[in-house]
Amino acid sequence: xxxxxxxxxxxxxxxxxxxxxxxxxxxxxxxxxxxxxxxxxxxxxxxxxxxxxxxxxxxxxxxxxxxxxxxxxxxxxxxxxxxxxxxxxxxxxxxxxxxxxxxxxxxxxxxxxxxxxxxxxxxxxxxxxxxxxxxxxxxxxxxxxxxxxxxxxxxxxxxxxxxxxxxxxxxxxxxxxxxxxxxxxxxxxxxxxxxxxxxxxxxxxxxxxxxxxxxxxxxxxxxxxxxxxxxxxxxxxxxxxxxxxxxx
Ligand SMILES: NC(=O)c1ccc[n+]([C@@H]2O[C@H](COP(=O)([O-])OP(=O)(O)OC[C@H]3O[C@@H](n4cnc5c(N)ncnc54)[C@H](O)[C@@H]3O)[C@@H](O)[C@H]2O)c1
Numbered sequence: 180x181x182x183x184x185x186x187x188x189x190x191x192x193x194x195x196x197x198x199x200x201x202x203x204x205x206x207x208x209x210x211x212x213x214x215x216x217x218x219x220x221x222x223x224x225x226x227x228x229x230x231x232x233x234x235x236x237x238x239x240x241x242x243x244x245x246x247x248x249x250x251x252x253x254x255x256x257x258x259x260x261x262x263x264x265x266x267x268x269x270x271x272x273x274x275x276x277x278x279x280x281x282x283x284x285x286x287x288x289x290x291x292x293x294x295x296x297x298x299x300x301x302x303x304x305x306x307x308x309x310x311x312x313x314x315x316x317x318x319x320x321x322x323x324x325x326x327x328x329x330x331x332x333x334x335x336x337x338x339x340x341x342x343x344x345x346x347x348x349x350x351x352x353x354x355x356x357x358x359x360x361x362x363x364x365x366x367x368x369x370x371x372x373x374x375x376x377x378x379x380x381x382x383x384x385x386x387x388x389x390x391x392x393x394x395x396x397x398x399x400x401x402x403x404x405x406x407x408x409x410x411x412x413x414x415x416x417x418x419x420x421x422x423x424x425x426x427x
Contacts, residue, residue, distance in 0.1 A: 182406045184209035187309070188262035189253050191240045191298060194221025196367030197317065198266035200394030201401050205264070206231030208402055211257040215240065215249045232257075240267040240294035246301040253305065260305040261312035262405045267294045268317060268339075269369050270332035284331045291335035295342060299357075303350060311354025313405035316343045317397070318361045320420055336361075340416050347414030356413040358404045363420020365392040387422025396421075 192198030194216030211232040222235040238245035322336025346357035364382035383391040
């Protein structure tokens with residue numbers, strides 16, 4: 180499928196899980212992809228298994244210099260930028276705000292929300308210069324309904340949804356759309372770190388689909404939102420959770 184031919188995409192967290200599946204799918208559908216991650220081993224795997232044009236770059240999405248370097252790489256290697264997939268994020272459930280240090284709070288907010296701000300701030304000028312495009316931010320069901328003992332993640336992912344609406348409003352006149360995807364339970368290294376196998380089985384049974392989500396489920400939604408078929412969708416939140424409602 181060449182649905183994204185002519186596009187240049189920047190994907191964060193592209194060394195594993197949802198970001199890696201997104202980088203692979205966008206490249207397979209014809210976009211030239213800059214894949215960014217802090218994990219060089221993961222990035223090497225992303226490059227090795229890519230079916231299409233894909234360049235890797237080690238970078239930390241919570242750092243302004245690295246965000247700017249990633250956008251500069253898109254310009255240098257492919258001449259423009261039309262798709263930004265902000266996938267970076269994660270959490271470690273187990274604390275209420277009473278147990279959480281201010282440093283831990285800042286860490287999770289930086290990882291999930293400030294990274295989105297920095298990547299958008301770096302990317303929007305080049306996207307505008309490129310004639311516009313699509314930003315897709317990855318939130319979580321946790322940002323919609325809340326979740327036990329994960330307050331910084333819940334707050335940051337809720338912030339990602341609100342920031343997406345703000346981006347859609349502010350940059351529509353530059354032909355840049357911004358949408359948000361809230362994944363349900365998706366089988367990735369993050370889930371395998373945070374959940375025991377029996378919990379993963381339980382989460383799978385809680386979906387109407389009767390299965391756990393796969394990284395491709397989210398990648399396919401990001402690809403659709405960024406394609407011509409998604410051009411009338413702007414400022415929206417799409418739950419991709421197999422029919423389940425709730426935080427993961
Ligand atoms: N897996 C789920 O069930 C689930 C559910 C809801 C939301 N999400 C969200 O989906 C997104 C991806 O989750 P995942 O499950 O694929 O995670 P993951 O932990 O499996 O993979 C994350 C990738 O991000 C990279 N990374 C971490 N910090 C980074 C940084 N500062 N800069 C650049 N790269 C960095 C890691 O090296 C890793 O390759 C996250 O935003 C997460 O909150 C996941």
